[in-house]
Structures are given as structure tokens and as C-alpha cells.
Amino acid sequence: MRPFTKHTGLAAPLDLANVDTDMIIPKQFLKSIKRTGFGKNLFDELRYEDEGQPDQECDGRPIRKDFVLNQDRYKGASVLLARQNFGCGSSREHAPWALDDYGFRAIIAPSFADIFYNNCFKNGLLPIVLQAEEVDQLFAEVALREGAQVIVDLEKQTVTSPSGATFEFNVDNFRKHCLLNGLDDIGLTLQQDSAIRRYEEKRMNDAPWLFLPRGQ
Amino acid sequence: MSGKTLYDKLWDSHLVQQRDDGSALIYIDLQLLHEVTSPQAFEGLRLAGRKPWRVSSSLATPDHNVPTTKKERISGVDGIADPVSKIQVTTLDDNCNEFGITEFNMKDIRQGIVHVVGPEQGATLPGMTVVCGDSHTSTHGAFGALAHGIGTSEVEHVLATQCLVQKKSRNMLVRVDGELSLWVSAKDVVLAIIGAIGTAGGTGYAIEFGGTGIQSLSMEGRMTVCNMAIEAGARVGLIAVDATTIEYVKGRPYAPKGEHWKMAVEAWKDLVSDKDAQFDEVVVIKAEDIKPQVTWGTSPEMVIAIDEPIPRAEDQKDPVKKEGYARAWKYMGLEGKSMLSDIVLDRVFIGSCTNSRIEDLRIAAQVVKGRKVASTLKQAIVVPGSGLVKAQAEKEGLHEIFEAAGLEWREPGCSMCLAMNADKLGSGEHCASTSNRNFEGRQGFGGRTHLVSPAMAAAAAIAGHFVDVNEFVKH
Incomplete structure (x- = not known):
């Protein structure tokens, strides 16, 4: 995984x-095996006027001009400011994959849905929960000046606004x-294989019906 | 020290390792797999040269992409017209063969929606941890199991290690006290709960549903309630084990037998919250207050009883809500309408992991029996949750009742709930749907979904618009 x-x-x-x-990535695109x-x-x-299809070229599609990512001033954005309960609904990891593939590295919101929040970390994407007033301030500052940049420091656990507020x-x-x-989660967990085996042995003794072979 | 909640007990019995920062390694007993969220996980295993930790803990079936017409289904996977869908289903077949995982493929009568198939086979058992790359995995909590949806990276993690890295949720109890009125179903109960606490009300919590209004439900009803816990923001929904649970599980193909059955039943008796258990949050709802529910907007919390006026944006005080309501009104095309009955329906969908079990189909059939679907409707489809549900319904003659009334009788799959196959809404079409999400575009680009119970969907199919099923059946 790419470090942040x-x-x-x-x-x-x-x-x-x-x-x-479903809004982040509609279902027709979930058919990919990549x-x-x-x-x-x-x-x-939200981005296009028409209904998109998998494998379709998007360059010539009619766009919704008022949508934030279609505005020239936000081209190349890598930090997404969002509102409450971002990422609710389906568990599809295609949502963080799409955000990452577009070029986002961090998402800032007052709250996230649990599964989405979790999925972000598996993909080098950082979801950040800030106080509602802090998010409001970021929205206001970003609207104020074109090209406004935000600094996200994971080591220090801080977000710095365009005006320098931290x-x-x-x-x-x-x-x-x-x-x-x-770090790869799976590799880390596999270092604990003896603890997993120990748990299994005990559990097999207490609840043997959970370990029966399952025929085709 | 106070007692433990059901969630605490399930957590403790699956704890492999507790870490200092509050995260923990949790052992997973059952992983359900389907074609949409597993291919990248299997690919990950292959790339890293890893093998599944314990193949007998997995069970797979294709459901999201499968077509539901007889014509397409007759030749199995080869009958899938959409080449991209076909690749995904074939990939599941190939991966299960390669890794030795039990799969009910498209030609198997046991194929169906994962959340219908698991319980039906007795693969889902009380006291288990159950995961699947699908947020409606909360369904299995109806059995007193700790069950929740996960992302694809976690699917791979569970395949490789049999564990998940988790942080314990807080405990919430939603108690439904009293007795449900006639024609008020589990779906109405859970929609009313979501209406009360909101789509983020359960975020960070495991919700245990209790009280007489829940205890009186069948297992099918309990699965409907837990299924939609995620729509209230809670990954986990739970219901305590009782005689209804044990009776349902008994004799199912994968349920324990003989000595194991006796041992298991003894252990399952403890799968209830202790009397002195402390919940971080308690919500109480009176069963008598719940009327048949219909969603009017683009979030499951935008729900009202059938006889209530549709709430207007200008009456909302909270600015975020006001904006959300205005957007939903526009998307749903509600201008000039004040009651749910003013909405002219285009399609009706009875199915999905929320409401496609035999009991759901029986109730819908009871409502449409001897009646005809409204001529204004473009389509009404009934999609059973599994091949076995379909077979049972046909044994009872339910398919004939549906077909005589003008509803199409389909083959099992997720179908129009998320419209990954050919079953979808056209832009601007209104649908009475027994599914679980009314998000923008969920059932098709520009489609307008109204979530209801099977009885309400059936009554709406006949009337062509929403009606109170309680009044409807009297005429």
C-alpha cells in the first residue's frame, strides 16, 4: 500500500x-474485476448529464457544469471537503478505489459511515473527522480564494487551512x-498466526459444530 | 460489574487478540462470497501467493448480476447477455474451483441472494461471526450472530487469516414495546425505527433489537429488521436467540446434528443480553404507533406513515435537512403532490435480501389473490430470494396467484434492488419496492424508489398508487 x-x-x-x-460510484461500474x-x-x-456505461470513453460526455469537480478552479483537487455521514450505504470498496483513482488523497468531513471509513485506510486514502465548525470554516476559506490549498499531516494529526488555521x-x-x-494488513495479521491457531484449538473444543467440513 | 450485552458476549467469544489502541483481532466463523466484491480479493491472494486459511468457513453464490428471466437462466452462466456481468460471474466460479470453496452456482437450485441462502442452509448459526462483502450482512444478526458487511480488502484479509482487525462498537438497544397492528410488518417496524433515529443514528453502534414487537416476529421478519440496521448507520443488527431461532435452524442442511446439536442448543441459550447489561443508548418505540410506512425521498430516513402528508423542505428548521429535502423533492418529482397516494406508480418490485423470503411472498400473494394489477403500471415483478424459496412458493401455488394477477414470476437474484442486471427503472419512473435503499439512481439512472413492505407493494400494484393495505384488503 502507498504510504500517507x-x-x-x-x-x-x-x-x-x-x-x-451509490453516488460515489454507481452500480454499473462494479462489474469490473479490477x-x-x-x-x-x-x-x-453528479458529474455527467447522461447515464454512463462501463468501458465508455468519458471525454465527450455532456457534463453537469455546476458540479464542483467540473469547475476549472477545482481541477486537480486532491483533498475532498464533505458533509456529514459521507460514504453511507453499500460496502463497495469501489468507492474509495474511485476516489483514489481520481486523485484524492484525503477526505475531510464532520462524520463518515463506518464501513466506508474503514475501507479508506486499506487504500492509502485518509478520512479525517473534524468538528462541524472546523469543516464549515474550511468550506468558507476554500470558496474565498481560487487555488486554496490544505495541508494534511498524518504524523502530527493536523489539518492546516488556507489561512493557516490548524x-x-x-x-x-x-x-x-x-x-x-x-503496511499490508494481512502480512501483519499473519505474524500472529500462533495466536489464531491457539484460539481455533480452544474454540474447536468449545464449539466443535463450527468446524465441520462442508461438502460441495 | 454490570452484565454483558449480547454484542459483548459475541465479541468476547471471538476475540483472538486485543491491542493497546482499542483495535482487536476477531475470529470469523463464516464468510459469504458473491461475484461483485470478491474478484479483487482472490486476485490479491494469488498475487501474494497466499491460500485461504480455512476453506470450509466460506460459502459462495452469484446474486448481484444474475438475470432473472427464465429465458436467460435456462443456460446458466452462458445465458448472461451482458458480457461484463458474465465475466464477473464466471470469475466467481473459477475462483471457487481454484481455491476449493463451496459455491452454489447459477445451475444449482440452492443459488440465490447470499443473505437468503446462508440462513436457509443453516450455514448461518447463532453465536457465529459472519461477514460478507455486502453491507446487508447485518441480516444474519437475526440469529444472535455477530454479522456485518466488509470491504473487498477485508474479504481478502478474512480469506487469508480467518480474522478481521476491528474496533468494538458501542451498544444500542432499540426496544419495540407492545403488539404490532394487523398488516404492520417487520419492514414497517424497521422503516419506522430509521425514521426515528435517522440514517446516521446508529453509526458506531451495534444495535440490538428487542421488546415484544420484535420477539413476536418470525425469523423472516427478524432478518428484515436486522437487514436494514445498516440503513440506520449501524453495521451490526442483533436479536437475542429464543425458541423461534432454534426452531428455524433445526434440521437445516448445515445445522449441527446429533450430539453437536444438543451441545449447540445448550450454548445458544446464553445468546441474550444479561438482565443487568448496560447499553450506551436506548431507544423505545411503541409498536401500536407504527403504521404501514412508505419512503417519499432519496434516503431511507425520508419515511412517513401512509396517511401522513409528505414533509416539505420549507417546514424544516435544520439547514442541512432543508437542503436535503429540497433536493429530494426535485429528484422525486413531488411538486404539486401532497400525499403518497398522489404518486402514480410505474413499476413494482417484490424481492431483495430484505423481503424475498417465503413469508414475504405469501403475504404479497394473499393481497393480490383474485385481483388484477393496475393497467397504468408498466411492470410488476416478483423475484424470489433463492431457488429453494422459488420451489417452495411454486409448491404452494403462489406463482400462479401472482401470474393470474399480472405480476411476473422471476428467477432468484438481487435484481431490481440495485439494478446491476437488466431489471431496472427508467428515468423518472416511480417504483414501489420492497428493497432497502431509495438513493438517487439506485434502481436505475433517474429512477424514483419508494421503500415499502411486501403487503404494501402488493396493494400498490393493484391500486396503481400507494394505499393503506389495511383499508385495501377490506374492499
Whole structure:
């Protein structure tokens, strides 16, 4: 996994509460068996006028001009400002894959849905929860000046606004450690294989019906 | 020290390792797999040269992409017209063969929606941890199991290690006290709960559903309630084990037998919250207050009882809510309408992991029996949750009742719930749907979804618009 340490980037404000994962990446794009290539269809229904199809070229499609990512000033944005309960709904990891593939590195919101929040960390994407007033301030500052950049420092657990205001955020130590070092979760868990075996042996004794072979 | 909640007990019995920062390694007993969220996980295993930790803990079936017409289904996977969908289903078949995982493929009568198939086979058992790359995995919590949806990276993690890295959720109890009225179903109960606490009300919590209004439900009803816990923001929904649970599990193909059955039943009796258990949050709802529910907007929390006026944006105080309501009104095309009955329906969908079990189909059939679908409707489809549900329904003659009334009787799959196959809404079309999400575009680009119970969907199919099923059946 690509590590995340410190990132400075253009912030794009998506001023909409309860953005669900169907909105982030509509179902027709979930038919892919790959992890990449979802960026061009990120927010497909918000971004384009027509109904997108998998494998379709997106360059000539009619765009919704008022949508934030279609505005010239937010081209190349890598930090997404969002509202409450971002990423609710389906567990599809295609949502963080699409955000990552588009070029986002961090998402800042007052709250996230649990499964989405979790999925971000597996993909080098940092979801940041700030106080509602802090998010409001970021929205206001970003609107004020074109090209406004936000600094995200995972080591220090801070977000710095375009005007220089600094906000602290919380992140679990384990997740932070994995993200800072780009560590593969599975490899780390497999280092604990003897603990897993010990648990299994005990459990097999207590609840043997859970370990019966399952025929075809 | 206070007692433990059901969630605490399930957590403790699956704890492999506790870490200092609050995260933990949790052992997973059952992983359900389907074609959409597993291919990248299997690919990950292959690239890293890893093998599944314990193949007998996995069970797979294709459901999201499968077509539901007889014509397409007759030749199995070869009948899938969409080449991209076909690759995904074939990939699941190939991966299960390669790694030795039990799969009910498209030609197997046991194929169906994962969340219908697991319980039906007795693969889902009380006291288990169950995961699947699908947020509606909360369904299995109806059995007193700790069940939740995960992303594809976690699917791979569970395949490789049999464990998940988790942080314990807080405990919430939603108690439904009293007795449900006639024609008020589990779906109405859970929609009313979501209406009360909101789509983020359960975020960070495991919700245990209790009280007489829940205890009186069948297992099918309990699965409907837990299924939609995620729509209230809670990854986990739970219901305590009782005689109804044990009776349902008994004799199912994968359920324990003989000595194992006796041991298991003894252990399952403890799968209830202790009397002195402390919940971080308690919500109480009166069963008598719940009327048939219909969603009017683009989030499951935008829900009202059938006889209530549709709430307007200008009456909302909270600015975020006001904006959300205005957007939903526009998307749903509600201008000039004040009651749910004013909405002219285009399609009706009875199916999905929320409401496609035999009991759901029986109730819908009871409502449409001897009646005809409204001529204004473009389509009404009934999609059973599994091949076995379909067979049972046909044994009872339910398919004939549906077909005589003008509803199409389909083959099992997720179908129009998320429209990954050919079953979808056209832009601007209104649908009475027994599924679980009314998000923008969920059932098709520009489609307008109204979530309801099977009885309400059936009554709406006949009337062509929403009606109170309680009144409807009297005429």
C-alpha cells in the first residue's frame, strides 16, 4: 500500500450531506474485476448529464457544469471537503478505489459511515473527522480564494487551512502506523498466526459444530 | 460489574487478540462470497501467493448480476447477455474451483441472494461471526450472530487469516414495546425505527433489537429488521436467540446434528443480553404507533406513515435537512403532490435480501389473490430470494396467484434492488419496492424508489398508487 505521511493539495468542496456510495460510484461500474480505472466514473451521476456505461470513453460526455469537480478552479483537487455521514450505504470498496483513482488523497468531513471509513485506510486514502465548525470554516476559506490549498499531516494529526488555521484530528494508532508506513494488513495479521491457531484449538473444543467440513 | 450485552458476549467469544489502541483481532466463523466484491480479493491472494486459511468457513453464490428471466437462466452462466456481468460471474466460479470453496452456482437450485441462502442452509448459526462483502450482512444478526458487511480488502484479509482487525462498537438497544397492528410488518417496524433515529443514528453502534414487537416476529421478519440496521448507520443488527431461532435452524442442511446439536442448543441459550447489561443508548418505540410506512425521498430516513402528508423542505428548521429535502423533492418529482397516494406508480418490485423470503411472498400473494394489477403500471415483478424459496412458493401455488394477477414470476437474484442486471427503472419512473435503499439512481439512472413492505407493494400494484393495505384488503 502507498504510504500517507504529509500531503498538501487543492481542496474541492462537495456541499452535500449523506453522500452514499451509490453516488460515489454507481452500480454499473462494479462489474469490473479490477481495482483500478474507476476514477473517470467517480460521482458519475453528479458529474455527467447522461447515464454512463462501463468501458465508455468519458471525454465527450455532456457534463453537469455546476458540479464542483467540473469547475476549472477545482481541477486537480486532491483533498475532498464533505458533509456529514459521507460514504453511507453499500460496502463497495469501489468507492474509495474511485476516489483514489481520481486523485484524492484525503477526505475531510464532520462524520463518515463506518464501513466506508474503514475501507479508506486499506487504500492509502485518509478520512479525517473534524468538528462541524472546523469543516464549515474550511468550506468558507476554500470558496474565498481560487487555488486554496490544505495541508494534511498524518504524523502530527493536523489539518492546516488556507489561512493557516490548524485543526487536530483523531486516528487509531494501528491505522496511523499502517498508513504512515504503507503496511499490508494481512502480512501483519499473519505474524500472529500462533495466536489464531491457539484460539481455533480452544474454540474447536468449545464449539466443535463450527468446524465441520462442508461438502460441495 | 454490570452484565454483558449480547454484542459483548459475541465479541468476547471471538476475540483472538486485543491491542493497546482499542483495535482487536476477531475470529470469523463464516464468510459469504458473491461475484461483485470478491474478484479483487482472490486476485490479491494469488498475487501474494497466499491460500485461504480455512476453506470450509466460506460459502459462495452469484446474486448481484444474475438475470432473472427464465429465458436467460435456462443456460446458466452462458445465458448472461451482458458480457461484463458474465465475466464477473464466471470469475466467481473459477475462483471457487481454484481455491476449493463451496459455491452454489447459477445451475444449482440452492443459488440465490447470499443473505437468503446462508440462513436457509443453516450455514448461518447463532453465536457465529459472519461477514460478507455486502453491507446487508447485518441480516444474519437475526440469529444472535455477530454479522456485518466488509470491504473487498477485508474479504481478502478474512480469506487469508480467518480474522478481521476491528474496533468494538458501542451498544444500542432499540426496544419495540407492545403488539404490532394487523398488516404492520417487520419492514414497517424497521422503516419506522430509521425514521426515528435517522440514517446516521446508529453509526458506531451495534444495535440490538428487542421488546415484544420484535420477539413476536418470525425469523423472516427478524432478518428484515436486522437487514436494514445498516440503513440506520449501524453495521451490526442483533436479536437475542429464543425458541423461534432454534426452531428455524433445526434440521437445516448445515445445522449441527446429533450430539453437536444438543451441545449447540445448550450454548445458544446464553445468546441474550444479561438482565443487568448496560447499553450506551436506548431507544423505545411503541409498536401500536407504527403504521404501514412508505419512503417519499432519496434516503431511507425520508419515511412517513401512509396517511401522513409528505414533509416539505420549507417546514424544516435544520439547514442541512432543508437542503436535503429540497433536493429530494426535485429528484422525486413531488411538486404539486401532497400525499403518497398522489404518486402514480410505474413499476413494482417484490424481492431483495430484505423481503424475498417465503413469508414475504405469501403475504404479497394473499393481497393480490383474485385481483388484477393496475393497467397504468408498466411492470410488476416478483423475484424470489433463492431457488429453494422459488420451489417452495411454486409448491404452494403462489406463482400462479401472482401470474393470474399480472405480476411476473422471476428467477432468484438481487435484481431490481440495485439494478446491476437488466431489471431496472427508467428515468423518472416511480417504483414501489420492497428493497432497502431509495438513493438517487439506485434502481436505475433517474429512477424514483419508494421503500415499502411486501403487503404494501402488493396493494400498490393493484391500486396503481400507494394505499393503506389495511383499508385495501377490506374492499
